[in-house]
Amino acid sequence: MTVSAAKELADEVNALISIPDIGFKVREMLSDDRSTPKQVARVIERDPALTAALLRVANSALINRGRPVEDINRAITRLGGVQVQELAMGISVSRAFGGLPADQVSVSAFWRHSVFCGAISRLIAWLVNAPGKEQAFTAGLLHDIGELIIYSRRKEMVPELISTAQAFGVNEMTHYMAERSVLAFDHMMVGEHLAMNWSLPQLVRDCVAHHHEPDLDGEMLPVIVHVADLMAISADDESEPPLYVPPMLPGAMEVIGLRDSDIPEILQMVQAGIAEMMTTFNQVRAK
Numbered sequence: 001m002t003v004s005a006a007k008e009l010a011d012e013v014n015a016l017i018s019i020p021d022i023g024f025k026v027r028e029m030l031s032d033d034r035s036t037p038k039q040v041a042r043v044i045e046r047d048p049a050l051t052a053a054l055l056r057v058a059n060s061a062l063i064n065r066g067r068p069v070e071d072i073n074r075a076i077t078r079l080g081g082v083q084v085q086e087l088a089m090g091i092s093v094s095r096a097f098g099g100l101p102a103d104q105v106s107v108s109a110f111w112r113h114s115v116f117c118g119a120i121s122r123l124i125a126w127l128v129n130a131p132g133k134e135q136a137f138t139a140g141l142l143h144d145i146g147e148l149i150i151y152s153r154r155k156e157m158v159p160e161l162i163s164t165a166q167a168f169g170v171n172e173m174t175h176y177m178a179e180r181s182v183l184a185f186d187h188m189m190v191g192e193h194l195a196m197n198w199s200l201p202q203l204v205r206d207c208v209a210h211h212h213e214p215d216l217d218g219e220m221l222p223v224i225v226h227v228a229d230l231m232a233i234s235a236d237d238e239s240e241p242p243l244y245v246p247p248m249l250p251g252a253m254e255v256i257g258l259r260d261s262d263i264p265e266i267l268q269m270v271q272a273g274i275a276e277m278m279t280t281f282n283q284v285r286a287k
Contacts, residue, residue, distance in 0.1 A: 030085045
């Protein structure tokens with residue numbers, strides 16, 4: 001496969017968008033025990049839209065059980081570090097890509113799947129106490145970012161990508177295999193190079209680079225994102241026609257210590273928790 005072509009495409013996009021500094025900074029601070037809510041609040045307040053989003057969620061019916069929250073310090077305390085980090089990352093990353101044209105793909109559907117995958121990845125990683133669990137949401141959120149880049153910057157190739165996959169049938173050729181056939185690289189390679197450009201942690205890069213074909217004998221988090229990706233696809237009831245769910249790697253569930261019977265409960269827990277987050281996420285992303 002042509003690594004240089006994937007890198008060139010990632011570099012092309014990197015030159016067009018702003019690195020989502022606030023999202024990364026908030027994540028870094030919330031992972032540092034020495035950071036205080038007041039220090040985190042000062043960083044968030046640099047971004048009025050993110051500030052408004054956190055206040056909106058903190059005052060939502062799902063979370064608000066007392067007096068209305070009117071300042072970001074109290075919003076951080078009420079929401080907790082995990083949800084603050086996820087909102088900050090999701091909003092800042094999606095806005096960074098807001099200027100890219102993507103006529104061939106539903107951007108709303110893309111981010112719905114990405115946030116859902118991130119939330120499932122985070123829940124599984126914490127349930128099984130996976131190494132690097134603090135990075136699970138970011139890894140799940142960004143796992144398909146290379147796909148959005150291909151669809152926005154190589155949109156003239158999209159019809160051929162679709163027809164190639166259809167010619168073989170979805171059971172024989174998945175979309176990333178079609179990318180390799182037509183482009184000589186895939187979205188995992190593009191995403192990995194963008195993650196390198198953004199200086200993301202190595203474990204996050206590995207999840208982006210290998211989420212379709214993780215090494216079952218390697219790090220656990222890429223396997224978790226692989227499983228979460230397929231779970232998010234299977235639970236998508238808004239796509240028409242229904243999405244094809246690729247097969248899971250045999251043994252993946254055993255590697256992460258889960259059973260097939262655990263899937264419905266995990267999906268139920270995640271769906272209950274991210275509804276408000278997705279509403280806020282879409283409102284801020286549209287601005």
